[in-house]
Amino acid sequence: MENTLNDALSLATDPPVVQQRPMLAMSGIAKWFGANQVLKGVSLTVAKGEAVVVIGPSGSGKTTLLRCINLLEDYEDGIVAVDGEPIGYFVDARGKRQRMGERDLAAAREHVGIVFQSYNLFPHMTVLQNIVAAPIRVRGIPRAKAEARARDLLAMVGLTDKEQAYPVRLSGGQQQRVAIARALAMDPKIMLFDEVTSALDPELVGEVLAAMQQLARDGMTMIVVTHEMSFARDVADRVVFMDGGLIVEEGKPEQMFTAPRTDRVRQFLKRYNDRYRL
């Protein structure tokens, strides 16, 4: 694992990686809640097809970071680009940072799928309606085509027989898989997952993680905030550790979990291992 630093450096010089523009580029994101600065200039780049897992103690700013990407949360400094296109803020010709208009913002958000801890399905719509609503109304896809795609996605997450069910009739794990299908139906360029299994009963966690693992294998670019270290180890191309509103360390999962460079990560993993006896 000594060559991790070299790996990191080569990442910056390797021609194929550099020439391909990153799928996500966040730079210098700073966010205050009142007087409390919760993001202290976070920069993160995610390559196309890369699965990045974000770990870190509670309150370190992981959720806030994800929400800033598509401006669900406003932030005071920094900019974000998805596939080279700005989202939320852009820098104008005079170098001034400007907020996008609502219309452009809505259009930019189409490309970012986000799945929340609390599923957030629309309770007055069936599973199928939940999935096709935005593709039809936002992207203008014909209903028949949108429904066919929705059924494919439901098959992928193992919910073929549930398309006419209302969300209340589903288990948490099923709702969360519908939420994943709903986000995927927009054909996003990147998927964000915020502790999507932490509200689930332990026996339902596996089915949701399996769907996400499949997605990563299929080459989806994704950022996954999770406390599931085994998922991080098995699925992540890169693990990012956040603490106090900063990225403290990042690296390949093997390196992070076996030979962390910083004390903060060591402590965090030790506490985690003590708790879960891994």
Add this chain to the structure above:
Amino acid sequence: MKTFAPLLHSYWYLFRGAGMTLLMASAAVVPATLLGVLLALVQVFGRRAARSAVLAYLFIMRGIPLLVLLTFVYYLLPLTGIDLPPFWGVVLVLAFYYAAFMSEAFRAGILSLPQAQWDAAKSLGMPRYLMLRIVIFPQALRLAAPPFISLCVNLVKATSLVSIVGLWELTMASREVVERTLAPFQIFLGAAFLYFCICYALALYGKYLERRALVGH
């Protein structure tokens, strides 16, 4: 039965009065609802100045008894030179008055939706009008249905006040019949029964809406 039987034709007269009551209430409830939704939207999404204006309006409407407002407009309207048939004048007063209360029901419905619903809609790239139309309103209206229905019941009962400015409806009809027949007990019992039927039907409908809302959630 002896005391009621001779009054049968009078009951028919009351029935027509009830029809007028219903007509007046229906005519008022439509603009009241539209204005109520509009006021609620301004309160939730409007700019500061617009919000303050709406708040002032609600404050005034809530602070004035409907009877006073009716009488005031009845005497004021002719002075302004606006030539409005009394029926429509009364309908408008009812509408403006009840819109203030309805807007509160709609506003509460919109605001009681969790932030998460907005987040989910936004993250799917929905522009604001679409988000409101397909995600927020359908849920907010269901939440607002029970208080809305009870306001409709109130509105029906409030039409009884308009006899004070000389409009003919169920209460006025009852008073006329009482003057003729000198049977206040039987007549007002009949009027009360008719009011009750209208309001009870509305309340049942409200219960039905409420039950339907619960199924979706």
